[in-house]
Amino acid sequence: MTKVAVMSAGSWGTAFASLLAEAGSTVTMWARRQEVVDQINGGRNRDYLPDLNLPDTVRATADPAAACAGAEIVVLAVPSQTLRANLAEWGDAIPAEADVVSLMKGVELGTSLRMSEVIGQVAGVEQERIVVVSGPNLAKEIALRQPAASTVACVDLAAAERVAAACASRVFRPYTTHDVVGTEICGATKNVVGLAVGMAEGMGFGDNTKATIITRGLAETTRLGLALGAEPQTFLGLAGVGDLIATCMSPLSRNHSFGVMLGRGLTVAEATAEMKQTTEGVKSCESILSLAQHHGVDMPIVEQVVGVVRDGQAVTSVGPRLMARDLKSEHH
Numbered sequence: 001m002t003k004v005a006v007m008s009a010g011s012w013g014t015a016f017a018s019l020l021a022e023a024g025s026t027v028t029m030w031a032r033r034q035e036v037v038d039q040i041n042g043g044r045n046r047d048y049l050p051d052l053n054l055p056d057t058v059r060a061t062a063d064p065a066a067a068c069a070g071a072e073i074v075v076l077a078v079p080s081q082t083l084r085a086n087l088a089e090w091g092d093a094i095p096a097e098a099d100v101v102s103l104m105k106g107v108e109l110g111t112s113l114r115m116s117e118v119i120g121q122v123a124g125v126e127q128e129r130i131v132v133v134s135g136p137n138l139a140k141e142i143a144l145r146q147p148a149a150s151t152v153a154c155v156d157l158a159a160a161e162r163v164a165a166a167c168a169s170r171v172f173r174p175y176t177t178h179d180v181v182g183t184e185i186c187g188a189t190k191n192v193v194g195l196a197v198g199m200a201e202g203m204g205f206g207d208n209t210k211a212t213i214i215t216r217g218l219a220e221t222t223r224l225g226l227a228l229g230a231e232p233q234t235f236l237g238l239a240g241v242g243d244l245i246a247t248c249m250s251p252l253s254r255n256h257s258f259g260v261m262l263g264r265g266l267t268v269a270e271a272t273a274e275m276k277q278t279t280e281g282v283k284s285c286e287s288i289l290s291l292a293q294h295h296g297v298d299m300p301i302v303e304q305v306v307g308v309v310r311d312g313q314a315v316t317s318v319g320p321r322l323m324a325r326d327l328k329s330e331h332h
Contacts (some may be wrong), residue, residue, distance in 0.1 A: 001057075002166050004099075007086070009036050009050045010082065010277070011139035012103055013077030016167070019142065020052035021055040021074075023169045025049060029060040030128040033220070037062050052143040064090035074098045076119065079278040080106025080188075083118050095166065097198020099159050105187035106284040112291040119262050121268040128156040131163045132180050135238040136246035141198050142172070143293045149173040151239035153183040157243035174323040175238060182230030186221060186239040189288055190301050191281030193217030194247035194255035197305035199308070199315050209319075213301060219330075220299040224288075227295040262308060262315050286310055300325060 002025040003176045006017040009031035017027045031037045039046050040060035041185035042054060068074055074094050078086050082162050083104060094100060100123070104115045113121065142148060152167075152174045154160040177183065193213065200209045221244075223236040234240055247253045258279045261271040268282065285305045292299040300322060307313040314329030 002122055003030070003071050004071060004073045004075060005030065006077060007064065007067065007090075008073040008077035009040060009045055009048065009078060010079075012137060012142075013075065014040075014045045014049050014052065014054075015135075015139040015142040016075060016077065017058050017062070018052060018054055018105060019167050019169060019172050021057040023167055023172075025057070025073075025166055025175075027058045028067045029058065030064050030070070031060055031062060034062050036060070036082045036284045046205060048203075049139065049143045065093040068093040068095060068098075071095055071098050073101060073163060074099040075103060076115075077103040078197075079283070080104040080115055080135060080280055081109055081283045084108065084122055085117060087119065087122040094123055094125065097129075099129050099131055099163055100125050101133055101163055102184075103133055104280075105134060105184075106280045107188045107287040107291055109283070109287045111175060112287050112294065114181070114188070116180055116184060117225045127180070128154070129159060130154065130180070131159050131176070132183045132187075133163070133167075133241060134183050136242045138246055138250055140252050141167075145171045147171050147173075149175060149238055149242075151175055151183050151234075151237060153239070155180055158163075160264055177229045177231075177234065177239075179234045181228050182225045182234030183239040185225040185230060186227060186243060188280075188284055189217070189221040189224065189280075189302065190240075190244040190247045191255045192285045192288060192305050193221070195259040195279075195281045195285070195305050195309070196301050196318070197248040198253075198256040198259020198261075199263040199305075199318065200259075201256075202260040203315065203319075205319075210248065214244060217248075217301050218244055220292075220297070220301060224292050224297045224299060227292075227297050251262065254279045258282060265315075268309055268312075281305070282309055 096119040131154040160176040
């Protein structure tokens with residue numbers, strides 16, 4: 001049996017922990033709050049996935065060192081903008097030989113680093129041990145055991161294959177790749193595009209508008225990824241268009257739902273209070289735009305989302321600004 005630590009007890013971390021346990025691993029989850037630890041040890045995580053019965057091989061602790069002790073795989077599922085602080089607190093507890101899995105989808109504010117880069121910088125984990133899991137992974141559907149697939153990326157394919165083997169099951173199919181950069185850029189940027197699609201839906205626009213935003217959002221995501229050295233096919237796979245569709249179209253997507261609330265007239269503060277959970281696109285849109293500007297990449301949809309989220313621009317002004325851009329070839 002593979003011994004796994006899952007650091008965080010949010011929705012996706014809990015759902016992934018249950019997948020790992022059902023695939024044959026013993027899983028110890030770390031939660032900061034003792035009441036969440038007690039819930040998990042009682043078989044449920046009522047704060048996040050109350051209807052999911054956790055396997056007996058999933059246990060929890062509030063002690064990060066105890067969670068990581070002896071782990072062959074350490075899964076990081078904290079909100080992306082808290083990763084640096086969390087690793088500074090307990091990153092030295094990660095075993096030196098463990099594969100470190102990132103479930104996080106974001107770009108760090110202030111540094112514009114991808115999550116794998118933060119892991120390497122703060123915790124000293126070699127890139128050959130950092131594995132990124134990304135794809136259409138709506139946690140509630142995973143918890144219901146509805147079939148899904150994901151991309152498992154690492155520069156060392158052997159590490160990707162170890163993690164894939166640990167989570168593969170009759171309802172979850174992992175595909176491996178060595179394109180960490182593309183996988184992470186897709187995972188971070190799709191959240192921002194999801195916000196934009198949600199805004200359009202909230203304002204009452206239909207499928208033509210949403211399909212346009214999704215398609216052009218994929219184009220600018222691809223431009224950024226290629227500028228950073230990603231492989232083109234990644235953007236047409238599960239981490240790219242697959243995750244983009246799920247995030248932009250599903251009411252289970254926090255980013256989509258947040259965007260809908262903005263489109264209906266709520267402020268960012270009001271929508272944040274309503275959501276009660278981290279919405280990664282809101283947190284990462286500014287850092288993604290900074291990364292794009294640093295590399296000379298045009299990302300007009302991301303730019304407009306930043307205008308709404310950071311600068312307080314009216315949601316109703318986004319469409320006219322995008323439609324007024326100069327005409328150009330679709331594949332310029």
